[in-house]
Amino acid sequence: MTKIKVKISHDKTSCINCGTCVILSPEDFANSDDGVVLVDGKASNGLWQKTIEVDDARLTKIKDAADSCPVMAIKFEILKK
Numbered sequence: 001m002t003k004i005k006v007k008i009s010h011d012k013t014s015c016i017n018c019g020t021c022v023i024l025s026p027e028d029f030a031n032s033d034d035g036v037v038l039v040d041g042k043a044s045n046g047l048w049q050k051t052i053e054v055d056d057a058r059l060t061k062i063k064d065a066a067d068s069c070p071v072m073a074i075k076f077e078i079l080k081k
């Protein structure tokens with residue numbers, strides 16, 4: 001199965017903790033005591049980020065979460081196909 005390298009970022013400053021991304025992309029977003037977080041994300045330049053390899057199905061979930069975020073707090077960049 002082809003894996004796609006993708007960098008995901010979550011701007012916690014903008015996030016309003018609506019939970020949409022947790023429903024749409026539960027492998028990568030989760031509720032926590034500190035609100036919604038990027039699972040296994042690391043803080044960098046004010047953003048929480050991670051780079052992972054995903055299959056098409058998971059990438060679709062990430063895209064759906066980014067497209068559905070009401071404050072555009074989720075960004076992703078495909079680094080390698």
Ligand code: SF4
Nearest residue numbers: 015016018019021069
């Ligand atoms: S969809 Fe956007 S605003 Fe809602 S919890 Fe996720 S990152 Fe935060």
